[in-house]
Amino acid sequence: MITSNAGHSPAENPIKILHLEDSPIDHALACRALERSGMRFSIERVETLGDFEQATRSSPPDVILADYKLPGFTALDAWAELATEARPPFVLLSGAIGEAAAVSAIHSGISDYVSKEDIGTLGRVILRALDIHRAVVAKRRADVELAASEKRLAEFAEHLQTTIEGERAAIAREIHDDIGGSLTAVNLDLSWISRHSEDQAIQAHLRAATTMLQQAMDASQRIMMNLRPSILDQGLLAAIEWLAISFEKRTGIKTTLRTSSEMLAPPKSVQLVAYRTAQEALTNISKHAECNLVRLDLSDADGVLTVEIVDNGRGIAKDQLEKPRAFGLRGLHERAKAVGGWLDISSREGDGASIILTVPLTHAKLSQAEESHS
Incomplete structure (x- = not known):
């Protein structure tokens, strides 16, 4: 494990790099390029796919740096071994890969590619990959939180609608039982008065009162139907x-x-x-x-x-x-x-x-x- 504190205060956490590389010389060149960039980092080199899997499980890195072609496997095999949701930024550092293969690798999800001939840009590329990764993780987290919020809102809206329908049904029953019963009783009394009085002035008032009463009864029926559509039965x-x-x-x-x-x-x-x-x-x-x-x-x-x-x-x-x-x-x-x-x-x-x-x-x-x- 190599640690460099170049260019950074001790309070900053070093960037933890896992380097998948079978050449000690190329590993040393990568370390030197990162030191020259002023990056504060710690780096561990592994050569085999088994060691790579163990290192990513036991101590997940902040970023993975990998040669493309290694003995018996490629960087794409290592990429495929990583758990999809936990994949850190993955940067190819290789001289044995063509441009088409590099583009194909990036399309598969690998963060970036640096040719060993341009190793001086490595620090900048890693920092950019980390920034993009943080933005993607933040967006993913925000999407999850938004989906959860929308689910809670939908559940609340459903609960609110159920509550409203319950209250409407209760109000409709009260209108039917109390107001409807009272209006019916008043109608019976008006009918009784109409049958037992021959006074024309009283009869005129009774007809007007009966008309208004019928309007009130019709209105109560309409309100009840709007509140609780019993006709759905x-x-x-x-x-x-x-x-x-x-x-x-x-x-x-x-x-x-x-x-x-x-x-x-x-x-x-x-x-x-x-x-x-x-x-x-x-x-x-x-x-x-x-x-x-x-x-x-x-x-x-x-x-x-x-x-x-x-x-x-x-x-x-x-x-x-x-x-x-x-x-x-x-x-x-x-x-x-x-x-x-x-x-x-x-x-x-x-x-x-x-x-x-x-x-x-x-x-x-x-x-x-x-x-x-x-």
């Missing part, structure tokens, strides 16, 4: 059909529904995602599209559920899709991911918009089976 097609009819009645926009099958029966979790996607899309259309026609298409062809909502309105500007507070559409993306699907939004300004939910039903059924057994 009758199937996805019935629920989407109810949405389309209600939307057309409320907005006056002609709305058509087409389906590939009258017997759509995806898992309950997928039905809810499909329903909420259509609901959110129709809400956005009523607010922003300025259209006079909406088309909904349902299909479960080839084991894939597809829900498409298309309008002929003014379209969605790109900046609207990308704005930070586009929580409605972003929520639809997260809902789709939660059941193994995805959402596509396409639009051209002035030429309408299309929102397509796609969910492979095989994946959804497997996920549902796993949840039922967990």
Whole structure:
């Protein structure tokens, strides 16, 4: 083992180099070139593939320096022996390799190549290889952390959606049990008064009160359906059909529904995602599209559920899709991911918009089976 402190303060850690070289003379030349570069380093020379494997396992180097052609093997064989994720920078220092072979070696992942004729550049090449390696490792670590963060965010979004649906169901039950019951009782009392009074002024007030009461009952029913789509108990097609009819009645926009099958029966979790996607899309259309026609298409062809909502309105500007507070559409993306699907939004300004939910039903059924057994 050779150690050099040239050009560096004692507080700096030396660069630990493993030199795969069968020639002591060439090893000495490499050491001299590194000393002249001012690098602080420690270096160990090994000659055989076995010694190389042992050295990399027992004390992993910061950088590997290797001759290309050695007795019975090449540097590429040594490179192949290294664990992929733990490979340090690997620099070829050889005079017995052509340019084409050097390029091929670099394409295989080896960091760089220095001809023994240009050994004076060795220190600079090693430092550059180390800098690149650190950047790659940092990026890899950041990618892993980003993927973990995205996974946690997706899990939180799924939990949030589940919590929201639970709260919606609870509110819908309260409306049905408390407000709905009270409104029904008031309606019965008004009917009783109407039957037992012949006063025309009272009858006029009763008719007005009954009309307002019916509006309140209709509103409570509509709110309950929006909060908890109990109509999904009758199937996805019935629920989407109810949405389309209600939307057309409320907005006056002609709305058509087409389906590939009258017997759509995806898992309950997928039905809810499909329903909420259509609901959110129709809400956005009523607010922003300025259209006079909406088309909904349902299909479960080839084991894939597809829900498409298309309008002929003014379209969605790109900046609207990308704005930070586009929580409605972003929520639809997260809902789709939660059941193994995805959402596509396409639009051209002035030429309408299309929102397509796609969910492979095989994946959804497997996920549902796993949840039922967990």
